[in-house]
Amino acid sequence: MFGVLTLATSKGGVGKSTLARSLAAHWFALGHHPALIDADPQRSLANRHDPNGRLAGLPVVAEPEERVSDVIEELRSRHAPVIVDTAGFRNRTTIGALVATDLAIIPLKPAIEDVDAAIATYDLINEINQTEERGGRPIKVVMVLTMTMRGTVIARHVRLQLTSAGYPLLVAEMANRVAYPEAGIEGLSPTTLDPDGAAARDIAALAHEIMKFENHEVRTVREAAA
Amino acid sequence: MTSKKLGALLRSVPPATATEEPEPPVAISAVGMADAAIRPPARLGAAIEPEVPLQVLIPASIRKQLALKAAEEGKSLRALVLGAIRSLGITVTDADIKGKRGRRGV
Numbered sequence: 001m002f003g004v005l006t007l008a009t010s011k012g013g014v015g016k017s018t019l020a021r022s023l024a025a026h027w028f029a030l031g032h033h034p035a036l037i038d039a040d041p042q043r044s045l046a047n048r049h050d051p052n053g054r055l056a057g058l059p060v061v062a063e064p065e066e067r068v069s070d071v072i073e074e075l076r077s078r079h080a081p082v083i084v085d086t087a088g089f090r091n092r093t094t095i096g097a098l099v100a101t102d103l104a105i106i107p108l109k110p111a112i113e114d115v116d117a118a119i120a121t122y123d124l125i126n127e128i129n130q131t132e133e134r135g136g137r138p139i140k141v142v143m144v145l146t147m148t149m150r151g152t153v154i155a156r157h158v159r160l161q162l163t164s165a166g167y168p169l170l171v172a173e174m175a176n177r178v179a180y181p182e183a184g185i186e187g188l189s190p191t192t193l194d195p196d197g198a199a200a201r202d203i204a205a206l207a208h209e210i211m212k213f214e215n216h217e218v219r220t221v222r223e224a225a226a
Numbered sequence: 227m228t229s230k231k232l233g234a235l236l237r238s239v240p241p242a243t244a245t246e247e248p249e250p251p252v253a254i255s256a257v258g259m260a261d262a263a264i265r266p267p268a269r270l271g272a273a274i275e276p277e278v279p280l281q282v283l284i285p286a287s288i289r290k291q292l293a294l295k296a297a298e299e300g301k302s303l304r305a306l307v308l309g310a311i312r313s314l315g316i317t318v319t320d321a322d323i324k325g326k327r328g329r330r331g332v
Contacts, residue, residue, distance in 0.1 A: 132229035
């Protein structure tokens, strides 16, 4: 299993926090020992988390400052995966988290602004990969479509454009479902409230596909498109 | 030690949180150097100083004892922790303990 997963993109409102919490709840339900780091100053994960509630065994640590890499190192010795949710703009904390990351997940809605932000984040990760800190250990990266509406032309169009350009994109999607905001009221996930529901199945499919990336070779966009 | 490349990347973006205003220098002209050395650094007033989160992982049993202690003393957890911090010799004023949310922590 991946040690550290970071959800990042330089645009807000794409579902980073919802996906981070949902993935953590999924692996927690399977008996793994994930931990969540809320590196977004909005603290949407930390504020809603009930340490005595149904996800009591899932630590949620708010760390929006540049000390985030120390917190990641501390948690990764006891938890896997450590899932980091970042702010929806380019900032030092996100870069610090990415430096310590095994797999970066870039969520995007099927909209042009989200695509632009996703590509900019992908490029940023490539820059981080060239630093001495990564030392020839490139961060694996994958994009995931969020808040999709089944059968819409724009979702198919965005998927086709990204994949034909060589960007890694999960086949599974996080569809637009009311189960997410409903569960979010109590800081929970659809997996916790309705493990057999459609949203929980979506998350399970995403989690399964994400873990398969552990053995993927990192290729540049140009190599992948060739 | 941050590499040149990463340092340049970090400098090209803002911090995730607003930077705090620099602390005003301690006025030492009216007091001796020895006295100035033991004075706490000048601080912004609690009314205008931004508050930042402090979160630590502690054993659940200690967390439970803290909650019980706070309930016994009729204080918020925040007020209890700030009082403990003050006992270490760190400058914490009554206004800091009272906070911006009213009188509950007093």
